[in-house]
Amino acid sequence: MKAVAVIPKTVNSVHLVEMDKPKVSDVPNGRGVLVEVLRVGACGTDREINNGEYGVAPAGFDFLVLGHENLGRVAEIGENVKELKVGDYVVASVRRPGKSFYDEIGEQDFTTDDQYFERGISQLHGYMAEFYAESADYLVKIPEKIVEIAVLLEPLSIIEKGLKQASDIQERLKIWRPKTAAVLGTGSVGLLTVMALRMRGYEVHGFGRDKHDGYLNAELCEAIGATYDSTAEITVPDSVKKYGEYDLIFECTGYSPIVFDAMQSLNQNGVLILSSVTGGDRKVDAVPADKINQQFVLGNKVMFGTVNANREHFEMGVKDLALCEAMYSGWLARMLTHKVEGLENFEKAFEILNNASSYKAIKAYFEVSKI
Numbered sequence: 001m002k003a004v005a006v007i008p009k010t011v012n013s014v015h016l017v018e019m020d021k022p023k024v025s026d027v028p029n030g031r032g033v034l035v036e037v038l039r040v041g042a043c044g045t046d047r048e049i050n051n052g053e054y055g056v057a058p059a060g061f062d063f064l065v066l067g068h069e070n071l072g073r074v075a076e077i078g079e080n081v082k083e084l085k086v087g088d089y090v091v092a093s094v095r096r097p098g099k100s101f102y103d104e105i106g107e108q109d110f111t112t113d114d115q116y117f118e119r120g121i122s123q124l125h126g127y128m129a130e131f132y133a134e135s136a137d138y139l140v141k142i143p144e145k146i147v148e149i150a151v152l153l154e155p156l157s158i159i160e161k162g163l164k165q166a167s168d169i170q171e172r173l174k175i176w177r178p179k180t181a182a183v184l185g186t187g188s189v190g191l192l193t194v195m196a197l198r199m200r201g202y203e204v205h206g207f208g209r210d211k212h213d214g215y216l217n218a219e220l221c222e223a224i225g226a227t228y229d230s231t232a233e234i235t236v237p238d239s240v241k242k243y244g245e246y247d248l249i250f251e252c253t254g255y256s257p258i259v260f261d262a263m264q265s266l267n268q269n270g271v272l273i274l275s276s277v278t279g280g281d282r283k284v285d286a287v288p289a290d291k292i293n294q295q296f297v298l299g300n301k302v303m304f305g306t307v308n309a310n311r312e313h314f315e316m317g318v319k320d321l322a323l324c325e326a327m328y329s330g331w332l333a334r335m336l337t338h339k340v341e342g343l344e345n346f347e348k349a350f351e352i353l354n355n356a357s358s359y360k361a362i363k364a365y366f367e368v369s370k371i
């Protein structure tokens, strides 16, 4: 079978490989599921791995099959798989257990290991292939009615985890009735965050760098009942004069200095969620440290980081996708801006990823096989 792979830590090494088709029996205890890949999303992580920034090949291989955002159809099941049947649509999670205590209890998204096992990223082949085999434990069933947009579930799962952590943390308060939220960054992750917060009834304010007019992402914010402002025109702290302080802020810009702006825009008892993996070495001068610290102390505010997702967050995501389809039918499909047919056209997918703004791409994805 065909797959799209890189030589980890080698710049622009993306290429097509021919591999043996995996088998249900590759997975122990009769829990194997052979999945025919239908769609695979491409994102900044794939771009960064192809840029040689990170990525680890599985033991015994010099290449790593890319792809972590996935949708597939069950082709074959092992004898101990009762929860799925042939023909079911599924999305697989990404991280597999390592060695820490959290991994042992199935909470590998909270691992304290330094080395991760992540499909398509680190030590495990990904989903940019015609088939993959996986334990049913890591597959989430997708209702047929949302299959067209279900390739968005993996990126959404990251947001679901962040929001779940926020609500768990806020149980420290006897009553927390958040009303307004700011989402910093309105790329694909930001838009999914806007959506997930709108599904929870928040008044949502999206912020991006691009000017409002002619920006599809701004239009999508408004189409789901949120606002959009360009940070070129108004800073996040200044936006507080317009919208009030935010009960919840979700940061997903990839631009770390904006975190300090967000810290100054948080309401009392508010929560700030950080999700950008900023690999650079930016430094910030003139941060009003005393003021921010005092506001955090006197306002009982919280800031936390979140990464990866567990099965329950994928399941939460399925519900949000279904609710969004019911409330704003067709909105999610508008995020799927660029379809690349066939894994052999990987160069096109990376051309779009590397020039996302000139392509006006929100989400590029492979159609590996027809739904």
Ligand SMILES: [Zn+2]
Pocket: 042, 043, 044, 045, 046, 068, 069, 155
């Ligand atoms: Zn991704």
